[in-house]
Amino acid sequence: MPTTTITTDETASTDGALGHILLHGDELLRAESPDPQYDRPRELSRYLLMHYGSFEDTFERPDHPLAGAYGYAHRLSEALRAAAELTGCRVRDALDVGCNVGGVSHELARWVEDSVVGVDLSPRAVEVARRVTDAGGGSFSVVEGAGTRTVRFRLPDRRERAELRFETGDGEALAGRPGGYDAVLVSNILDRVADPAACLAQFHDSERILRAGGLLVIACPWSWYPEYTDPAAWFGADRPDHSSEHALKAALRDRFTLVAESEQAGVLCQNPREYDYFESHVTIWQHR
Numbered sequence: 001m002p003t004t005t006i007t008t009d010e011t012a013s014t015d016g017a018l019g020h021i022l023l024h025g026d027e028l029l030r031a032e033s034p035d036p037q038y039d040r041p042r043e044l045s046r047y048l049l050m051h052y053g054s055f056e057d058t059f060e061r062p063d064h065p066l067a068g069a070y071g072y073a074h075r076l077s078e079a080l081r082a083a084a085e086l087t088g089c090r091v092r093d094a095l096d097v098g099c100n101v102g103g104v105s106h107e108l109a110r111w112v113e114d115s116v117v118g119v120d121l122s123p124r125a126v127e128v129a130r131r132v133t134d135a136g137g138g139s140f141s142v143v144e145g146a147g148t149r150t151v152r153f154r155l156p157d158r159r160e161r162a163e164l165r166f167e168t169g170d171g172e173a174l175a176g177r178p179g180g181y182d183a184v185l186v187s188n189i190l191d192r193v194a195d196p197a198a199c200l201a202q203f204h205d206s207e208r209i210l211r212a213g214g215l216l217v218i219a220c221p222w223s224w225y226p227e228y229t230d231p232a233a234w235f236g237a238d239r240p241d242h243s244s245e246h247a248l249k250a251a252l253r254d255r256f257t258l259v260a261e262s263e264q265a266g267v268l269c270q271n272p273r274e275y276d277y278f279e280s281h282v283t284i285w286q287h288r
Contacts, residue, residue, distance in 0.1 A: 023048065174202055215284060
C-alpha cells in the first residue's frame, strides 16, 4: 500500500514532484461550488484518481468487485497503439479530445513519436494537466470518511515521452492544424455535447484535424442526458430500432474503415464505499 494520510488538512511531501499540490483537501470539504461540473474540486479529485492513482489508491483490497475497471486511461492508449501496429499507421502526432486532467494524453506520450495535444472545455482541468506535466507528478486529495486522504504520484522522466501540450478548447469546434494529426482520440464527450453529429463530422470534413490514413478512436458510454444534448440529437433517436452504437457506425462507414471494437470499463471513486462504474463502447477507425 502507498503511504497516505487521512486528514482534514493538506499534508504533502516536499520532495520534488510529490510535493507539488494539485488539489487541497479543504477544497473537498466545502459546499459544492457553482462552477461548471468538470471544474469542481470533487470532480477534479475523482478524475485525478482515475487517471493517475495506483490500484491501491483506488481500491482498498485486491479482490474488489470493480478491480477489472482499473487502468482505463492506459487501456485506451494501448487499444490505439495496437490498432496503429495492425494498420501500419505511424503515429507521430496525436490529439486527445476531452483530455480532462490529462491521464490518457500522458499514456499516449509513452509511445507516440513526437507530440500529443490534449484539449478540454474545462479551464481548471487543463490547468491541472499542465501542472502535472510541468512538475512530473504531484499530490492531490480524495474524500475519505469525514476527512481527506492524500494521494501522491510521479510520472516517467519527460525525456522518455513525446512532447505534451494542453489547451482549453471546445470539442465541437476544434481548430486543427496544417496537415492534421496521425491519430485523434475522442474520449467520453460525444454524449456530452450539444450537437454530437456535428462534432463527429469534424473528423472527416477537414484534414486539418485528422489526416487521410489516420486513426480515429471514439470512446463513449452513450450515457445521454437532456441537460447536455437535446434528445432529438441523441445518436439513434431517429431510429428506435437502432442503438447509439449502430448510429455511430452508420455515420462513419462511408469515410472510415472500422479497425477494432471493444468495451472498456472505467470507474470513478466517490469515496471508498461508493463508485461510479461505466463501460465505454470503443471503436477505432482508419480515415480513408
